Amino acid sequence: MDTIENEGGISVRELFEGHGQVIRLVFNHLSAMSLKGAVELGIADIIHSHGRPITLSELVSALKIQPTKTSNLFRFMRLLVHMGLFSKTKVGGEKEEEAYGLTAISALLIKDKSYCLSPLVSGILDPENIFPLHFISKWFKGNDISVWETVHGKNYWDYMNQNPGLSQRFNQAMISDSEMAIFIVKDCCRKIFEGLGSIVDVGGGNGGFSKIISEAFPGIKCTVLDLPHAVANMPQTENLKYIAGDMFQYIPPADAYFFKLVFHAFGDEDCLKILKKCREAIAGNGERGKVLIMDIVINEKEDKHQVTEAKLLGDTLMSVSVDGKERTDEEWKTLFLDAGFTHYKITNVFGLKSLIEVYP
Numbered sequence: 001m002d003t004i005e006n007e008g009g010i011s012v013r014e015l016f017e018g019h020g021q022v023i024r025l026v027f028n029h030l031s032a033m034s035l036k037g038a039v040e041l042g043i044a045d046i047i048h049s050h051g052r053p054i055t056l057s058e059l060v061s062a063l064k065i066q067p068t069k070t071s072n073l074f075r076f077m078r079l080l081v082h083m084g085l086f087s088k089t090k091v092g093g094e095k096e097e098e099a100y101g102l103t104a105i106s107a108l109l110i111k112d113k114s115y116c117l118s119p120l121v122s123g124i125l126d127p128e129n130i131f132p133l134h135f136i137s138k139w140f141k142g143n144d145i146s147v148w149e150t151v152h153g154k155n156y157w158d159y160m161n162q163n164p165g166l167s168q169r170f171n172q173a174m175i176s177d178s179e180m181a182i183f184i185v186k187d188c189c190r191k192i193f194e195g196l197g198s199i200v201d202v203g204g205g206n207g208g209f210s211k212i213i214s215e216a217f218p219g220i221k222c223t224v225l226d227l228p229h230a231v232a233n234m235p236q237t238e239n240l241k242y243i244a245g246d247m248f249q250y251i252p253p254a255d256a257y258f259f260k261l262v263f264h265a266f267g268d269e270d271c272l273k274i275l276k277k278c279r280e281a282i283a284g285n286g287e288r289g290k291v292l293i294m295d296i297v298i299n300e301k302e303d304k305h306q307v308t309e310a311k312l313l314g315d316t317l318m319s320v321s322v323d324g325k326e327r328t329d330e331e332w333k334t335l336f337l338d339a340g341f342t343h344y345k346i347t348n349v350f351g352l353k354s355l356i357e358v359y360p
């Protein structure tokens with residue numbers, strides 16, 4: 001086939017393929033929006049309560065949608081099966097029919113399960129939350145720290161502070177992201193938490209993780225430190241307290257300083273300030289204490305392609321939304337050593353996250 005000289009010798013066939021890739025990328029937003037639609041329709045809940053794979057006609061009637069939408073639903077389910085949200089099997093005797101079942105993805109969307117991720121899907125894909133992402137190019141050309149300043153004239157946390165509805169949906173999203181941590185705390189990483197007398201969950205939001213810890217280890221006193229709007233009106237219990245404050249100003253002393261998805265929301269300079277505060281607190285406590293970080297570690301060599309892609313998408317989200325970043329092992333190491341820590345250990349835990357133990 002002909003080549004187009006002024007395009008660096010790319011063949012017309014390659015351009016055809018490139019055209020398909022551009023269309024695929026443009027249509028990519030439909031993956032997220034279809035996931036959101038499936039969550040709002042409650043398809044996973046319907047299949048779960050059905051107790052066995054559900055046929056298209058049974059699904060139409062359970063969804064209480066017009067029969068005229070049957071073929072649209074068939075095509076929607078075909079996409080969701082392709083995306084891995086649902087499985088497709090044959091049911092029935094002589095007159096076989098196709099039926100849809102749950103997969104490891106849709107099992108996480110069942111609303112009565114503690115580890116349900118539906119609030120994460122709706123919270124992160126909230127139109128108000130994604131609107132500023134339409135202005136990435138405008139942000140690149142200007143001097144604003146994030147797209148939130150470009151669009152709303154204030155940073156992410158100030159915007160949240162002034163918009164309690166969005167803040168609540170974001171906090172619910174993060175709580176649902178924490179629920180799976182129960183398996184880590186109880187199983188693979190139990191030893192990391194055993195024997196601790198106190199934990200400060202710094203930037204702990206509504207305390208999703210601390211609730212899990214305080215229930216699994218009644219002997220640990222958990223304190224959630226977060227900005228005033230995030231911890232307002234939170235019910236205190238004997239071993240779970242909330243403090244409104246600024247982690248750049250003060251972090252209360254504890255046996256362990258826990259940070260889940262906090263460092264990825266800040267640049268290196270800010271992370272160093274926070275880590276140095278922890279290091280000082282440990283020194284002031286007779287070198288007793290450690291930092292525990294549940295966050296993302298980019299590992300392009302060992303992670304599957306899809307996992308790296310999700311981490312890199314997250315990195316761009318952090319870069320444009322909050323001046324944060326996802327870090328490689330080397331980048332984490334530099335931060336820890338610069339803050340005065342001597343060693344650390346990374347354990348891959350769940351989803352995209354690792355648990356990093358950092359020692360003085």
Ligand SMILES: C[S@@+](CC[C@H](N)C(=O)[O-])C[C@H]1O[C@@H](n2cnc3c(N)ncnc32)[C@H](O)[C@@H]1O
Binds near residue numbers: 157174206260
């Ligand atoms: C991405 S969220 C993580 C929430 C929680 N750790 C979790 O994973 O569910 C980051 C949190 O940092 C909090 N935060 C931001 N700036 C802070 C500051 N200066 N002091 C304390 N918390 C802060 C935010 O309010 C938010 O709850």
Ligand SMILES: O=c1cc(-c2ccc(O)cc2)oc2c(O)c(O)ccc12
Binds near residue numbers: 124321
């Ligand atoms: O929009 C987000 C999403 C996340 C997030 C949620 C769940 C995960 O397992 C990883 C990342 O984190 C965010 C964040 O830390 C932030 O400061 C703003 C937005 C988001």
